[in-house]
Amino acid sequence: MSDFDYRILDDIIHSRVRLAIMSYLMTARSEDFTALKKQLNLTDGNLSTHLSKLEITGYVVLEKQFIGKKPQTTVKLSAEGEKAFGDYLHKLTAMIGNPS
Amino acid sequence: MSDFDYRILDDIIHSRVRLAIMSYLMTARSEDFTALKKQLNLTDGNLSTHLSKLEITGYVVLEKQFIGKKPQTTVKLSAEGEKAFGDYLHKLTAMIGNPS
Numbered sequence: 001m002s003d004f005d006y007r008i009l010d011d012i013i014h015s016r017v018r019l020a021i022m023s024y025l026m027t028a029r030s031e032d033f034t035a036l037k038k039q040l041n042l043t044d045g046n047l048s049t050h051l052s053k054l055e056i057t058g059y060v061v062l063e064k065q066f067i068g069k070k071p072q073t074t075v076k077l078s079a080e081g082e083k084a085f086g087d088y089l090h091k092l093t094a095m096i097g098n099p100s
Numbered sequence: 101m102s103d104f105d106y107r108i109l110d111d112i113i114h115s116r117v118r119l120a121i122m123s124y125l126m127t128a129r130s131e132d133f134t135a136l137k138k139q140l141n142l143t144d145g146n147l148s149t150h151l152s153k154l155e156i157t158g159y160v161v162l163e164k165q166f167i168g169k170k171p172q173t174t175v176k177l178s179a180e181g182e183k184a185f186g187d188y189l190h191k192l193t194a195m196i197g198n199p200s
Contacts, residue, residue, distance in 0.1 A: 001141065001186065002139065002140075002141065003121045004123060004124045004139055004140050004141075005120065005140065005141045006116035006119070006120040006140070006142075007116075007141075009116045011116065014114075014116055016106035016107075016109045016111065016114055016126070018196060019106070019109070019195065019196070020104045020106040023104060023195045023196045024104045026196075027197070032137045039102065039104055039105050040102075040105065040106070041101065041102065041104075041107075042106075049110045069144065075108045088176070091179070091195060092196075095119065095120060095123045096119070096122070096123045096126075096192075097126070097127070
């Protein structure tokens with residue numbers, strides 16, 4: 001496929017919200033659901049929808065626990081997610097040229 | 101808006117097919133419709149749909165003429181499109197970090 005074939009871009013990562021989530025996790029590695037929601041300026045529903053898509057694909061892992069009586073969800077970038085993001089960046093750069 | 105707010109990414113450009121079109125035109129500047137379709141591995145319908153969205157937004161200009169009896173459409177990147185793509189790259193890099 002040529003560099004300009006849109007199919008080379010992983011649509012699971014490329015959607016704007018999921019790209020923001022994955023980009024953030026590439027730096028933070030893991031984050032509490034509520035903090036992630038604030039950082040990315042998302043609603044509960046929006047973040048949950050996109051996280052479940054990333055989780056089904058294996059790119060993130062959601063860990064749920066109780067802190068006292070309060071449920072807490074931590075979102076972690078998986079090794080598979082990290083690799084997929086690296087591949088995605090490589091193909092994106094091949095398409096758009098090196099933006100630096 | 102923080103670098104990780106997905107709204108900073110211009111959705112007119114970010115969609116995978118339109119990103120491929122705009123990326124190609126940033127190098128080629130202008131291209132014949134049929135050649136563009138081949139380069140990007142698209143169907144007539146798919147390319148037409150996305151080109152009209154880019155045209156309505158002012159990012160590309162479509163020039164139609166007859167070569168002998170045959171109609172020919174040339175797709176040109178507009179100055180506005182070039183500027184929008186530059187802004188888009190800048191914000192994308194802020195989000196995903198510099199991939200080089």
